[in-house]
Amino acid sequence: MAGLSDQDNESYEMGMHTEQLAGRTQEIFFSPREGENFVHPDSFDVDFDKRAEFDAAGLEIAEINLKIRELMESGHGTIVVRNPGARHSIGVGILNRLNLIIDGSLGYFGVGLIDGPNVRISGRVGWSCAENMMAGTVVVEKNGGSTFGAALRGGDLVCRGAVGSRTGIDMKGGTIIVGGDTGAYSGFMMQRGRMVVCGNAGKNLGDSMYDGTIFVGGEIRSLGVDAVPGEMTDLDRAWLERKLAMYELLPSRGVGHFQKIVAGKQLWNYDNLEPTEKKIVL
Amino acid sequence: MCGIAGLIHRGTTADIGTEVTNMLQSLKHRGPDSTGFAIYGQPVADEYVMRFKVAEQEDMATGFRIHDEIKERRAIVDSRFDEKGAVMLSQEDATEYAYRYRFTFDGDLEQLARYIEDVEGAEILSLGSGLELIKDLGDATTVSGQYGLNGFQGTHAIGHTRMATESDVDIRSAHPYWAYPYNDISVVHNGQITNYWLMRREMERRGHRFMSNCDSELLAVYTADKLNNGYTLEESLAQSIEEIDGVFTYVVATADCLGMAKDTMAAKPMVLYESEDTVALASEEVAIRALIPEEIETYDPYDEEVRVWQA
Numbered sequence: 097m098a099g100l101s102d103q104d105n106e107s108y109e110m111g112m113h114t115e116q117l118a119g120r121t122q123e124i125f126f127s128p129r130e131g132e133n134f135v136h137p138d139s140f141d142v143d144f145d146k147r148a149e150f151d152a153a154g155l156e157i158a159e160i161n162l163k164i165r166e167l168m169e170s171g172h173g174t175i176v177v178r179n180p181g182a183r184h185s186i187g188v189g190i191l192n193r194l195n196l197i198i199d200g201s202l203g204y205f206g207v208g209l210i211d212g213p214n215v216r217i218s219g220r221v222g223w224s225c226a227e228n229m230m231a232g233t234v235v236v237e238k239n240g241g242s243t244f245g246a247a248l249r250g251g252d253l254v255c256r257g258a259v260g261s262r263t264g265i266d267m268k269g270g271t272i273i274v275g276g277d278t279g280a281y282s283g284f285m286m287q288r289g290r291m292v293v294c295g296n297a298g299k300n301l302g303d304s305m306y307d308g309t310i311f312v313g314g315e316i317r318s319l320g321v322d323a324v325p326g327e328m329t330d331l332d333r334a335w336l337e338r339k340l341a342m343y344e345l346l347p348s349r350g351v352g353h354f355q356k357i358v359a360g361k362q363l364w365n366y367d368n369l370e371p372t373e374k375k376i377v378l
Numbered sequence: 379m380c381g382i383a384g385l386i387h388r389g390t391t392a393d394i395g396t397e398v399t400n401m402l403q404s405l406k407h408r409g410p411d412s413t414g415f416a417i418y419g420q421p422v423a424d425e426y427v428m429r430f431k432v433a434e435q436e437d438m439a440t441g442f443r444i445h446d447e448i449k450e451r452r453a454i455v456d457s458r459f460d461e462k463g464a465v466m467l468s469q470e471d472a473t474e475y476a477y478r479y480r481f482t483f484d485g486d487l488e489q490l491a492r493y494i495e496d497v498e499g500a501e502i503l504s505l506g507s508g509l510e511l512i513k514d515l516g517d518a519t520t521v522s523g524q525y526g527l528n529g530f531q532g533t534h535a536i537g538h539t540r541m542a543t544e545s546d547v548d549i550r551s552a553h554p555y556w557a558y559p560y561n562d563i564s565v566v567h568n569g570q571i572t573n574y575w576l577m578r579r580e581m582e583r584r585g586h587r588f589m590s591n592c593d594s595e596l597l598a599v600y601t602a603d604k605l606n607n608g609y610t611l612e613e614s615l616a617q618s619i620e621e622i623d624g625v626f627t628y629v630v631a632t633a634d635c636l637g638m639a640k641d642t643m644a645a646k647p648m649v650l651y652e653s654e655d656t657v658a659l660a661s662e663e664v665a666i667r668a669l670i671p672e673e674i675e676t677y678d679p680y681d682e683e684v685r686v687w688q689a
Contacts, residue, residue, distance in 0.1 A: 181664065181667050181671075182662070182663040182664045182666075182667045183664055184664075200673065201663060201667070201673070201676075203662060203663060203664050204662070218673070219673055220663065220675075220676055220677075222647075222649070222662060222663055223647060238675060238676075239675070239676065239677045239678070240678075241647065241649070241678050242644065242647065242678060257677070258677060258678075259678075260644065260678035260680070261643075261644040261645075261678075261680065261681060262644075277680075279644055279678070279680045279681060280642075280643070280644050280680065280681045281643075281644075298644075298680055298681060299681070
C-alpha cells in the first residue's frame, strides 16, 4: 500500500491493523516486532523455578484465587491447581508472568481478565474462557464451551478440541486457535485479531465483523452479514504454519486448504457521521 | 437463568434419585427458587403411580382453616377414586399437601384425572406407570429430602433448578412439566419462548389444557401432542426448533427415552457426557462432575442439535 513503511505494509497484509476514529479516520498499526510490554502495579515478580501445587477440591472459588495470589506474592512462578472441579471464575485477574497448570476442567469465565500468564488446562473449559485476556497463552487440552475468548485483546488462546458457539465474539486482538470445530456466530462483531479454526465452522461465521481475520480449515456452514472471503497471501500461510506448528496443531497436509474470511466493511456506514458522532457510535 | 439436567442409565437401574439430586444441587446458583425432578422407576404392569397436590406450599401460611381444608380436599379426591372404581394399592404423604398414590384402574384414565383436578386446589403433577414428578420450593437437597428421593431406583431422570423470570414462585410454575393427560412425558427447559401465547392458543384449540402461565409448559404439551399424533421423539424435537421461537435448550423424557433440543441461536448452555452405559447432560459441567468426578470427555451440542437416547 502506497505511503506506508515496509513494516506497516507487512502489518496491513497480515490483517493486524485497525482504524481509530478520532475526529478523522486514522489507521493505527500494530508492530508485529514490538516486544511485549506489560507491567501492572499489582503484578508480582515470580521465579518460574519456584513451584507449588495445591488441591482445590475442598476450597471455595474465592479461596482458590486467593491461594494463587498468595503463592505468586511469595515468588512462586509455577503453580499447579489440582481438582478444580469445573467451577467458575478460577484463575481470573492474573497480571504477571506465571506458569499456571490447571489439572482438570474449568467452568465459566476460567482464566479471564489475565495479562501475561502461560496457562495449560488439562481438561475442558466452560463458557467465556479467557475473556478479555490481554497477553499470555492459554492452552486447553480438551473441548471448550461457547463464547470462547470473548473480547480477547491479546495473547494466544488455544483449544485442541472443539468449542461452542460465538467463539471470539467481540474480540479486539490476539489469536484464537481451535483444533476442532466451532459453532454458530463465531467471530461475531470481531474487531481485530485472528481466529484459526482447523475444523468446521457453524452458520453465520464472522457476522457483522468490523475487522480482523478468520482462517478456517474445514467447511463453513455459512458466512454472516458482511463477512467475505479474503485472498490468502504467502504471509498468511507462513503465519498459519508457524502458529499451528507452535501448538502442535499443524495438519499433515499443511495449510493450503485453509480459507480466509475478512470483513466486507459495508457496514461501516458510520463513516458518514460527523466526527463528534463517530465517538458516540464507537 | 435456570439450570437443567438429565441422566440416563442404558440397560440398567441405579440410585437415580440421589444422582440427580447431587447434579441439581451443584446448579443451585442458576436458580434457587424451586427444584423439580421427573424420575422414571421400573413400571409395574397394570399399575399407575400418581403424584398430586391439593395446595401450594405458600398456602400453608395463609388462612385459619388451611390444614382442615387440605384434609377435606384429599377426602374428596379419595372418594372420587372410589366412585370411579380405582383400586388403591398404597398412599404416601410426601408432604402435608402433596401425595403419591399407587392404584389400578380399568376405566377412562383421562376422565378420572379431570374428575380429580376438579377438586379445589388439586393438581396432578404426574400420572403414569414409570414417571414420578416431584417439585417444590427450595433447593435440590431440601426438596429431595422432603420427598424422600434418595435411594429412588430408576433408569433415567431429568431435573430443574428455577430462577423465576416469567411467572410466579410456586409449585405450579416449577419444572418439570407433565403434559396432561399423556403418560410419562416430562420436560425441563432453560430459556424464553417468544411465541408462547400463539402456540398455546393453537394447542388449546386442539383440546390441551395448561395449568400454568409458564412458557416451559408449552414444550411438554407440544411434545405430547406430537407423540400422540404419531411423531417420534426425535421428529418432535426437530420440528420444535422450526415451530417454536425464542432462545431455549430443553430436555424431554418419556417412559424409555431421554432427548434434548437446542434452538437456532445456541444461546442457552448445555454440556453433554456420553459413554456406553451412561448419558449425562446439564447446563454446566459442574453438575456432571457431581456425578462423575474423574476427568471425562464432555462437549457442548451446537445450534439446532437434537439428540435422543434409549434407556
